Each structure stands twice: as structure tokens, then as C-alpha cells.
Amino acid sequence: MKTFYKFILFLSCVALITQSCSRKKDKFLNRKFHSTATKYNVLYNGNIALQRGIDGVNNEFTENFWKLLPIERMAVSEDIFLPGQSKNADFERAEEKAIKAIQVHGMNIGGKEKNPQIDEAYLLLGQARYYDQRFVPAMAAFNNILNKYPTSDKINQVKIWREKTSMRLDNDAGAIEKLKRLLEEEKGAIEGQDLADASAALAQAYLNTNSKDSAIAQLTVAAENTKIKREKARYHFIKGQLYNEFGKKDSANLEFDAIIDMHRQVPRSFYINAHLEKSYNADVSNVDDVEFQEYLTDLEENRENRPFLDKIYYRIAEYHRNKMSDSIAEVYYNKSLRKTTSDQYLKSLSYETLGNMYFDKNVYKTAGAYYDSTMTVMTVNTKPYRVIKKKRENLDDVIYYEGIAQTNDSILRMVSLPKAEQLAIYTKFAEDQKLKEIEARKQKEEALKKESLQSVPNPANNNPRNSIGFGNPPGVSTDILNTGSSKGSSNFYFYNSTTVAYGKTEFLKIWGNRKLQDNWRHSSQSANLTTTTEVDSLTGTTEEDIRFNPETYIALLPTKQSELDSIAKERNFAYYQLGIIYKEKFKELELAKSKLESLLDSNPEDRLVLPSKYNLYRIYVELGLHIKADAIKSAIINEYPDSRYAEILLNPQSELSKDENSPESIYTQIYNKFNDELYAEVIAETEVQIKRFEGDDFVPKFEILKASAKGRLYGFEAYKEGINYIALTYGNTEEGKKAQDLIDNALPILAKKEFISDNDSDKFNVIFQFENNSGEDIDAFIKILDEEVAKIDYFDLTTSKDVYTENTTFVVVHGLKSIGGANGFAELLKSEEKDKRGRTIKPKITRPYFAISSPNYAIIQRHKNLNAYLKLQ
The missing domain is CATH 1.25.40 (Serine Threonine Protein Phosphatase 5, Tetratricopeptide repeat)
Structure with missing residues (x-):
């Protein structure tokens, strides 16, 4: 009977559950079943996934305290994902759970939703999409709640999230308007965390529109109403940053103090940076130096602050630099750099500051090295990077010329001194060099000796008794035991091969090779003893070593007047x-x-x-x-x-530096002649201007123009000579560096004289050669040639007049496709024609010609080797 009742009860439960699973019946049991299943199963798991994803986003986000912090801790990625793709598996799972809740447990009956948890499902859906940075679908989810569930108890949260999404879609103005209306309409009704979230979102919108003063007021409301300590610290810190921007240091310090007072309740990064920001706001001229240094020292020595020592060291360095204690500041900058850190901006600041310090001290080589390091930790092609790069490039010239100036000044000063003073200076220098050599050798030998002694085995470890666990017998010392005959258990000098070898080396070094006989110490018994007058026992070098002889350096000084003049000129x-x-x-x-x-x-x-x-x-x-x-x-x-300098000084208002007499204007005029192929005039005029503007920055430009004109007129060797001269004479100018690049990369290619086969080209020219002093009218010939060329419509032909040498000019027809076609075209020009009446018309062009491929034409123009080409035809 009991079994029967249990069976009946089971069937009743199944029927009850089956009836309650229906989403189409508006019954209490149905509503309660779906509401409970949604809340405690699907949404529960979805919210867990959402929170796990948010924690992941927070962990991946790195706070940049050097800039104004964002209100929300989330970095927006520029990566593009296809529809249906997700950036984060947790947000994808949260979205799936939200969709499942809507599809499986939604009870839309008569146009109304009977499951009170569905609005929260849509909220979860929107939040998952928002954090996954799919803002348009997130906006759709939030709008769906506003349209279908206007009486939802989550409606204010949904409005806030919608406006946060709107800001992510760059609609800050609309977000400000709607958030302000929400706060005004729901005044008193919206409170607690909702009020904090709304105020924080409005503050972010104000920051996006650069209304920073309005943002401060909203951040104040947000900080007062949020119960989340991490958010409270963030809002206070942002307010402090904004007050600093406005120059209100006292107000900023109040915000930083609010963070400091929370101590371990907030992330340590906010606590430390609040201390540092407050220290930067301190008026160093009015504070007690001892007290302030103790404050910084406490930050440094606190064990909890170890992860932030890079910033703390940098702050201490800045303090000492402002106090003009550069040596101490340099120590702390380097300590900051030595700390492992991911803060690349901090590294760049330390490197750049050290570079500036050395630059101010005229130690340009070291400054350049620090600037190089600065660029390695900066974002390439940003404005700060370009500034440092330009400064570093300019420093190359300073390092180069300072090296020349210092070296040549030193030489000229030494040459000007009397011989006795020269000898005294170089004698001291030689002695210093010798002492350094002796000290270096001593250190090396001590290191070798220490290494040898460390290699001596420990007698205790070598004792066979110790190796099996036996100790010394009571009352018997280790020394007595070690006098035994067993070499393996003794530390006796001659039983250790390492110490014996070292002793032999030392003996030979001091005494040399000695025979085993009486009175072996006497110098007369030495077989191969080198006296200390011949060999320094410490340095191993003869006293006659040229490095230690002052006359060596005196002999290197220049004596000829021409050499001295050259050094002075340089x-x-x-x-x-x-x-x-x-x-x-x-x-x-x-x-x-x-x-x-x-x-x-x-x-x-x-x-x-x-x-x-x-x-x-x-x-x-x-x-x-x-x-x-x-x-x-x-x-x-x-x-x-x-x-022209006198002209400028006499009449500065006329801006003569930019008139027709300025190097810029003259260069432009000569360059136009270069384009017109007046190369002889260009060479003559550039030589005049180079002498006229000696010392001016424009001189290398004239040199480049001159070299190019010589190359066009006289060929490759003349061009090469000119480029080499520029690279050597103006090596640290922009033109000199370009010249060196041409030498390294272009000249080896241009130097090739070998002609290529006609089969390897698809562009050919017909050349008519003229001698400039023959009196022939080249322009008249070109006019006739153009008329004949215009009759050829199956080729796209053009003509040009090219200078070959001072005495030779080429008239060139371009656009032919083969060597045969080029020769055929030239012969066609020379052939007779018939007029309409059948009369013979003599050809207008009968000049000799030669056909050549375009690559070979470039070679003969470059190397002026026309005769070599014609011999091959």
C-alpha cells in the first residue's frame, strides 16, 4: 500500500512540474517556476561568468598615473572581430546564459512579460556585450529593456548603462543630456551605488568634452555615494589630478590625503601614487628639508612599497636635482632604472633627464648614450620621440666637433710650451701609466692566488674517517691526525698539487732558474735570473717600454709649421x-x-x-x-x-636675407639653369657662390649642385670626385651624410660601364649627333624632326635635346621598341617620298645617326664612352 501511495505522489509531482514548465500559462506556479529557475540557475551562472570576465579586464588593465586616469577601468581595443566572435570567453558564456534565460524562461503572454527576471537577463546580456566591447549590440539590449520593461526595478541601472554605451559610441553630448535629466527626474529616488554610477558616468562624459570643472562636481557625488573602496580611491585621485591641472594644489592634496587615510583598504598603487603626487605639490623652498627627506626615506624603506621603488627613487632623484645636488640625483635616477619595471614612460623620463644633465655638463658622448636609451623605451614616431631623435642627431655633430676642438686645442697647447714643461707633463703621465699597469698586474695576481687557494681541497672532507661518519677520537686534534702518511687525508703543503704548482711559479718569478747547490741565493749562481733593472717583477714589462718613456710622447708632437697650421685650421x-x-x-x-x-x-x-x-x-x-x-x-x-651681412645690418627691415642676394634665391636661380642643362654656367656660378658664402650653411648645397653639373658634363669620375669631397669636407651636414650614402650605395652601381645586350631591353632611342661649334641650327633640326615624328602614329615617340659634353649635343628620339625598329625608323626618315602628283620629294633628314637601347644610352651619358659603344656596333 505504501508503494502505491509513493507511486501516486510521484505521478502528481511529475504532472505538477510538467504543468508548471509551460511558458504559455499565466499561472502562479508557472511564473514562480520560471522565475526561480532563471534567477538561481541561469542568471546565477551568467553573473558569475560576467564577474570573472570583469576581473580579467581589471587585471589586464595597467593604470597610467602619468596621465589623467579614466573613470572606468577598461582599455578599449582597436581589434576588429567578425559578427558572432567574442574577445573574452567569460563574456561569451555570460551572453549565452542571458540568451538562454530569455529563450527558455521567457513568458511573453498577451504582449506582456510575466517572468520578472527577464529584464535582468537583458541587463546581463547588455553588460556582457559592453565589456566585450561590442557596443552596438549592447545598446540594442539596453534599449529592449527600456522599451519592453519600463516598470522594471532595474530601469535606472539600465539608463546609466545605456548612456555609458552611448559615450563609447562617441555620443557624449547625448549622454550628458540624458544623464542630467535622469538625475533631476529621479532626485531622491536614485541613491547609493546607482547615484555613484550615474555621477561617475556623467563625469566621464564631461571629461570627454573637456568640461573638467563640471566633472569635479560629479566625481565628488560619486566618491561620497559609492561603497566600493577601489572606486572611491579612483574618484579622489582623478579629482586630485584635475585640481593639479587647475593649479589648486591645496585642494588636490586634500583628495590625495583622502586616499592615504584609507591606507590598506585601497590598492597599493593608489596609496603610493597619492603620496608621490602630494610630495610633488610640496613647496620645496618652504618645507623643512630634514623632515621632507625623512618622509621620502620612509617611503623608500617601507617593505610594502618595494614594487613601487622605481617611482620612489625617481621622486627622490627629482628632489635632489631641484636642490642642485646633481651627483645624488644621478645615483637615484640610476637606482630607479635598475629596478625592474614595466613603466616605460618612467624609464624614458630617467634616461632623458640624465642625458640633459650630462649635456649641461658638456659631456656630450655620455648624453648621447642616454638619449639613445631614451628612444628605446619611447613609442616610435610620436612627437616626444621625434624631439629626442632630432636632439640626438644634432648631438652627433656636437660630439664630433667637440672631439676635434679638444684634441687640437690640447696639441697646440702642448706645442706652445717649453721643452722642460713638456717633459714634466709627459713624465708625470708616463709614471701614472706605469702605476696603473703595476696596480692592474697586482690585482690580477691576487685574483689568481685567491683562486689557487680556493681550489685546495678541505682536509676535513678528504679524511677517510669523516667520509664514513667517524669523528676524531676524544682528546685528539685534527693537526695530529693529519700528520699521517696518507696523502689523501693530509693538508701538508707538498701533498697538494695546486699549491706546489703555484709555489714553483712564484719561485721562478722571483729567483729565476737556479741549480740545486749551495749558496743558490747568490746572484752569481743564477742560471737565468733577470734583474729588476731589466724586468719589473710586478709588471712583467721592461722599464724601457715606450709607454713609460716621456720622450715617446714628445716625439709625437707635430713640429712642422704646415702641420700646426692645418691643426689650427681644423x-x-x-x-x-x-x-x-x-x-x-x-x-x-x-x-x-x-x-x-x-x-x-x-x-x-x-x-x-x-x-x-x-x-x-x-x-x-x-x-x-x-x-x-x-x-x-x-x-x-x-x-x-x-x-650681404652689412646690407642686412644697415637695412634690417628689408629682409635682405630673403631677397635676390640671399643664398636661397641664388641657389634657386642656379638650380633652374641646371634643369635647363646649362651645366657649364652652373659650374662657374656655383664656384663663385661657394667662395662668396664661405662658412654659410648653404655652401654644401652649392657643392652638391656643382658635383651634379660636373657629372652631367664630364662624366662619372668627375661626379665621384665631387661627392667624395663633400662627404669628407662636410661630413656632419645633411648634404655630407647624403653624399656618404651615395658613396656607399649608389656609386658602386653607377660605376658599371659594361653595355647590355639589345635583347635585354625593350626601350630604344635614335641619336643624332651635333658639334656645338659647327654653326648648325639644332633647334631648326628639332622642329623638322618633330614634324616627321608626328607622322608616325603606331609609336608613341618623343624628342629631346641632351647635352653630352661641352662640345657635343645629342638630339634624341625616344619610344622605339627594338633595335631593328630604331634603325628602320631612322632609315624611313632618310627615304624619298612621292607627292600627290607622283613627283619625288627629297627627304628632309639625312644626318648620320646611331640606334641605342635606353640602358646603354644612360651608360654612355654617365661615362662619356660613346666611342667604345660605336666600336662594338
């Missing part, structure tokens, strides 16, 4: 270049003034005097040294009245 040019670089590229006017004044005091060659004086005049004016400026202005006008 030094003067380096001074001039440094003066211009410091003035134009680095705006270091004091350094530029020093170099140019030193140049004028060094009896420079005439070509450098005038441009140096003019640049000094400009520097004096900018530095406010009006007396010196007036003096040097008068000197330029009186001593060089016909120069």
Missing part, C-alpha cells in the same frame, strides 16, 4: 660649427658665444671671420649685451661694407 672650423650648432639647434646662446669668441681670438682664416661676427652680433642682441652688439655691428659695416 680646430677653428670646429669652433665655428659648434657656435652655429649651439645657437641654431640647441639655443644654448652662452655656449655659442663662448665658442665664437674663442674662434675670433684664435686668428681664424678670413672665410670664418665675417659669419662668426654676424652670428655673435645676433647672440649679443638676444642676450641683451647691447654695447658689444653695437661694437661688432660697426666692425662688420666698416670692415665689410659690400657684404
